[in-house]
Amino acid sequence: MKIGVFVCHCGSNIAGTVDVAGVAQAAKNFPEVAFATDLLYSCSEPGQEAIVQAVQEHDLDGVVVAACTPRMHEPTFRRAVERAGLNRYMFEMANIREHCSWVGKDKDANTRKASDLVLQAVEKLRFDRPLQAKSFDINKRVLVVGGGVAGIQAALDCADGGLEVVLLEKTSTIGGKMAKLDKTFPTVDCSSCILGPKMVDVSMHPNITLYAYAELESVEGYVGNFEVSVKKKATYVDWDKCTGCGLCMEKCPSKKAYDAFNEGIAPTRAINIPFPQAIPKRAVIDPTYCRQFIKGKCGVCAKVCPTEAIDYEMQDSFVQEKVGAVITATGYDLFDYRKYGEYGGGRYPDVITSMQYERLLNASGPTGGHIQRPSDGREPKKVVFIQCVGSRDKSVDRPYCSGFCCMYTAKQTILTKDHIPDSQSYVFYMDIRAPGKMYDEFTRRAMEEYGAQYIRGRVSQVYPYKDSLIVRGVDTLLGSQVEIEADLVVLAVGAEASRGASELAEKLRISYDAYGFYMESHPKLRPVETNTAGVYLAGACQGSKDIPASVGQGSAAAAKVLALFSKDQLESDPQVALVSQARCVGCGKCVQTCPFGAIQLAEDRAGNPKAEVIETVCQGCGLCTVTCPQSAIQLQHFTDNQILAEVNALCQQAMEESFES
Amino acid sequence: MKYVAELKAKIREKLPELDVVIGWKQGFDPVHASPAFMTTPEEIEQLVVNPLCVQNLATYLPGLKGKKVGIVARECDTRSIGELLQESLIEREELTVFSVKCPGAVDLVKLRQQVGDLGRVRSISFDGPRVTVETPDESSSLDLGELLPGKCRVMAYDEPVLADFRFVDPDQDTVCREEADTDLVALEQMDLDERFAYWRGHLDRCIRCYACRNVCPMCVCQDQCIADTRDPHWLSAETDVRQKWMFQLIHAMHLAGRCTECGECERACPMDIPILTIRRKLNREIHELFGYTSGMDVDAVPPLLTFQPEEKSITEREW
Numbered sequence: 001m002k003i004g005v006f007v008c009h010c011g012s013n014i015a016g017t018v019d020v021a022g023v024a025q026a027a028k029n030f031p032e033v034a035f036a037t038d039l040l041y042s043c044s045e046p047g048q049e050a051i052v053q054a055v056q057e058h059d060l061d062g063v064v065v066a067a068c069t070p071r072m073h074e075p076t077f078r079r080a081v082e083r084a085g086l087n088r089y090m091f092e093m094a095n096i097r098e099h100c101s102w103v104g105k106d107k108d109a110n111t112r113k114a115s116d117l118v119l120q121a122v123e124k125l126r127f128d129r130p131l132q133a134k135s136f137d138i139n140k141r142v143l144v145v146g147g148g149v150a151g152i153q154a155a156l157d158c159a160d161g162g163l164e165v166v167l168l169e170k171t172s173t174i175g176g177k178m179a180k181l182d183k184t185f186p187t188v189d190c191s192s193c194i195l196g197p198k199m200v201d202v203s204m205h206p207n208i209t210l211y212a213y214a215e216l217e218s219v220e221g222y223v224g225n226f227e228v229s230v231k232k233k234a235t236y237v238d239w240d241k242c243t244g245c246g247l248c249m250e251k252c253p254s255k256k257a258y259d260a261f262n263e264g265i266a267p268t269r270a271i272n273i274p275f276p277q278a279i280p281k282r283a284v285i286d287p288t289y290c291r292q293f294i295k296g297k298c299g300v301c302a303k304v305c306p307t308e309a310i311d312y313e314m315q316d317s318f319v320q321e322k323v324g325a326v327i328t329a330t331g332y333d334l335f336d337y338r339k340y341g342e343y344g345g346g347r348y349p350d351v352i353t354s355m356q357y358e359r360l361l362n363a364s365g366p367t368g369g370h371i372q373r374p375s376d377g378r379e380p381k382k383v384v385f386i387q388c389v390g391s392r393d394k395s396v397d398r399p400y401c402s403g404f405c406c407m408y409t410a411k412q413t414i415l416t417k418d419h420i421p422d423s424q425s426y427v428f429y430m431d432i433r434a435p436g437k438m439y440d441e442f443t444r445r446a447m448e449e450y451g452a453q454y455i456r457g458r459v460s461q462v463y464p465y466k467d468s469l470i471v472r473g474v475d476t477l478l479g480s481q482v483e484i485e486a487d488l489v490v491l492a493v494g495a496e497a498s499r500g501a502s503e504l505a506e507k508l509r510i511s512y513d514a515y516g517f518y519m520e521s522h523p524k525l526r527p528v529e530t531n532t533a534g535v536y537l538a539g540a541c542q543g544s545k546d547i548p549a550s551v552g553q554g555s556a557a558a559a560k561v562l563a564l565f566s567k568d569q570l571e572s573d574p575q576v577a578l579v580s581q582a583r584c585v586g587c588g589k590c591v592q593t594c595p596f597g598a599i600q601l602a603e604d605r606a607g608n609p610k611a612e613v614i615e616t617v618c619q620g621c622g623l624c625t626v627t628c629p630q631s632a633i634q635l636q637h638f639t640d641n642q643i644l645a646e647v648n649a650l651c652q653q654a655m656e657e658s659f660e661s
Numbered sequence: 662m663k664y665v666a667e668l669k670a671k672i673r674e675k676l677p678e679l680d681v682v683i684g685w686k687q688g689f690d691p692v693h694a695s696p697a698f699m700t701t702p703e704e705i706e707q708l709v710v711n712p713l714c715v716q717n718l719a720t721y722l723p724g725l726k727g728k729k730v731g732i733v734a735r736e737c738d739t740r741s742i743g744e745l746l747q748e749s750l751i752e753r754e755e756l757t758v759f760s761v762k763c764p765g766a767v768d769l770v771k772l773r774q775q776v777g778d779l780g781r782v783r784s785i786s787f788d789g790p791r792v793t794v795e796t797p798d799e800s801s802s803l804d805l806g807e808l809l810p811g812k813c814r815v816m817a818y819d820e821p822v823l824a825d826f827r828f829v830d831p832d833q834d835t836v837c838r839e840e841a842d843t844d845l846v847a848l849e850q851m852d853l854d855e856r857f858a859y860w861r862g863h864l865d866r867c868i869r870c871y872a873c874r875n876v877c878p879m880c881v882c883q884d885q886c887i888a889d890t891r892d893p894h895w896l897s898a899e900t901d902v903r904q905k906w907m908f909q910l911i912h913a914m915h916l917a918g919r920c921t922e923c924g925e926c927e928r929a930c931p932m933d934i935p936i937l938t939i940r941r942k943l944n945r946e947i948h949e950l951f952g953y954t955s956g957m958d959v960d961a962v963p964p965l966l967t968f969q970p971e972e973k974s975i976t977e978r979e980w
Contacts, residue, residue, distance in 0.1 A: 506970045506971075583885050585750075585881065585883075586749075587748055587749045587750055587881075588749050589748065589749075589966045592962065592966050592967050592968075593966055593967060593968050594968065595968040595970075623968060627965075627966065629881060629882050629915060630881075630882050630883075630885040631885060631887075631890075631893070632885070639893075640893040640895075641892065641893040641894075644893050644894070644895065655903060
């Protein structure tokens with residue numbers, strides 16, 4: 001075998017703390033290395049060309065590039081060696097940047113380590129074999145999980161692109177958080193007026209199948225061929241018959257049901273249509289409040305329903321769908337405002353969340369758009385807004401900035417002034433973060449034109465005084481304590497990962513960060529992809545986002561799916577498990593441990609049980625290979641021999657030292 | 662044992678349906694019993710059950726897969742059978758278990774320490790907890806409790822894991838008992854260097870005869886064993902402590918959560934290396950992590966042979 005080694009300078013990224021020429025020189029003495037050199041930027045066009053030329057000139061059989069992480073440029077170099085006429089798996093990458101030059105300052109030590117890493121790659125390459133990808137057919141349908149604005153946008157773009165879309169929504173209507181908002185920043189245009197048409201488009205689009213009040217039960221399969229099971233939760237109303245007339249809601253005698261759409265500021269009926277523009281506009285019974293379910297008798301809705309749609313016996317049902325890609329747009333949830341005891345959220349009725357305030361402002365809300373204090377219905381004259389409630393605070397495990405609270409608080413001060421001209425708003429803030437188009441101008445307008453008084457500092461305590469609330473805090477710019485007697489306190493709660501996000505992530509086999517937000521494949525260059533092929537992200541499930549960013553991501557995810565489906569067949573990754581029939585004893589341990597159901601027991605010609613890998617389902621995780629006692633299953637490109645060669649290259653010396661003492 | 666006649670009668674009755682029944686018979690001298698493979702009624706007559714019958718016969722089962730096999734098994738032996746069944750290494754339908762109440766066991770190393778060279782023993786007899794050993798010079802009466810192997814002192818088995826037929830003498834007591842695992846505690850109290858030196862010393866004595874592997878009921882890799890295979894070339898043939906160490910530890914790791922602690926490895930070891938202790942340590946880790954004890958429930962799924970996104974007792978994150 002003739003191996004070529006190329007050591008990258010990466011400008012000064014590597015060459016700054018590693019003697020790259022020295023590493024290339026050392027590599028010339030490694031086994032079967034026929035050619036070694038250093039390159040200024042191996043990923044650049046001249047860099048790649050040099051590799052191609054060297055392969056052809058020196059008749060190389062394999063290539064080692066010592067450079068950055070394979071996550072970035074492994075595909076680049078694989079294509080380069082393929083252009084040079086080699087199989088793309090006759091290539092190894094040694095990461096001497098993230099694993100070496102960036103983490104150490106000692107140039108001698110770094111150079112030694114870089115040489116070791118190159119030796120490791122060379123030793124592995126000596127055991128590499130050419131692998132061939134196979135092609136398989138794909139199902140050009142897409143599942144969108146979550147019917148908020150990001151999911152709606154993704155569904156509409158995919159559908160307009162000619163794909164069949166299955167849209168899943170957990171609640172009884174699509175629209176998500178945006179449907180609850182009164183106005184949107186920085187234009188102060190009506191939220192439901194701009195969202196409404198999109199929601200109607202979803203319901204009218206011939207390519208979109210909408211399952212509302214439904215959840216993802218399970219996901220099997222792989223990119224191009226997912227099989228999903230959708231749980232349609234029991235609504236106790238036959239939606240094929242329900243016309244959304246709302247008569248049941250009017251007559252329902254159970255009037256104390258929790259109103260999730262209105263954030264619990266007023267009760268609703270046990271049978272409910274959340275808001276007039278709901279899509280689908282269908283009623284749902286909440287069995288925790290419905291008298292028929294609690295007491296076993298009532299039946300008023302069944303009596304008044306003109307279409308006889310009520311069905312108290314309804315059970316959850318399941319639908320199977322086959323799709324080729326999944327877009328998750330599960331959004332976010334709001335921080336629990338009760339966690340800050342000092343603000344009195346949950347204890348004092350006039351301390352509310354920003355989303356509750358949004359419902360008070362909204363003409364379709366329970367107060368008809370009149371701002372009224374929850375305690376006595378009085379119109380507040382002094383409103384205090386406290387920002388960063390559950391944002392930028394390590395003490396509540398929310399160190400991140402939610403990003404949109406500064407803007408919606410500015411919007412709410414403007415709306416407060418519009419609704420109650422003789423009112424005064426106060427905003428306690430840490431920093432104002434307004435980096436979007438027209439955003440800073442907007443916050444300035446709130447202060448300058450609408451007279452909102454911004455106080456830079458934190459609030460230490462909110463406590464009741466007579467029929468109002470005293471907000472005590474600090475003004476760090478004046479360096480003094482401030483006390484404001486407020487009629488209403490609005491907490492600008494931050495975003496956190498949607499409840500149940502981690503369970504869904506595990507079903508979809510995608511990763512999530514320490515706060516439960518889904519991980520994108522690359523924070524800059526692959527922002528809507530996940531590391532699971534065929535699963536994409538849109539909106540706030542990936543991290544807190546405002547509406548424009550969510551819509552942008554929805555379209556981006558749709559573009560990714562459309563690009564994926566532009567081919568009729570996909571190539572499967574040949575780095576999958578392979579069973580040696582001679583070694584397999586058919587014990588089936590691999591079948592039990594495989595998290596993807598990619599291994600089944602089959603029989604050989606003599607009728608003995610043998611494990612068999614379904615190549616397209618296998619994700620190459622390697623669990624089976626460590627479970628198999630006989631080493632009968634080997635992960636291609638990561639075989640025992642290949643890994644052993646790497647371990648030996650690195651550890652021989654260390655092991656000798658530890659046993660010499 | 663009084664039940665032996667009854668046991669022989671039952672084996673005789675079942676033999677026509679079976680290819681072979683595995684039991685014990687008197688060995689080459691008074692202190693050894695050896696495995697008996699019974700295929701004819703005459704061979705059944707040789708069957709014995711006494712505290713010298715120390716071999717765990719379950720070791721033979723995976724090699725006889727595909728045959729109808731009967732096996733005479735003590736309670737602890739059935740635990741190995743249970744684990745083999747869990748791992749689909751044998752089939753329940755092919756198996757007939759003649760479960761006998763354990764008469765106790767004699768650790769020949771301990772016997773040698775009491776009476777000297779075992780070659781000089783003329784006869785050995787058992788009467789309840791008393792053991793009478795005759796040598797040309799003297800006759801000694803010993804306490805069976807003192808002669809028990811270590812494994813009989815750390816776990817007590819009253820009932821078999823599975824049985825088709827059960828043989829118990831009237832008023833027969835369970836001999837094994839559950840006491841504190843002092844060996845393991847002593848090891849755990851050593852600091853890292855001390856422990857490293859301890860194992861280095863012991864494992865350096867290993868002669869790589871692989872008796873521990875050959876006798877282990879759970880070692881089923883056959884000729885693919887890491888000790889023998891040259892593809893991948895895991896271990897070299899050097900008689901170097903590193904290679905011995907590597908073999909012993911890989912062997913132990915392959916038994917984590919699978920080892921049924923039958924102690925055959927330690928019994929078969931000609932160098933008396935305390936290798937069962939490593940396995941017990943690993944099993945205890947598995948028990949603490951997963952609350953699982955190998956082989957005790959045929960229908961249970963061993964924790965290392967399944968995949969779950971979340972393990973109850975392993976907290977990877979806090980929410």
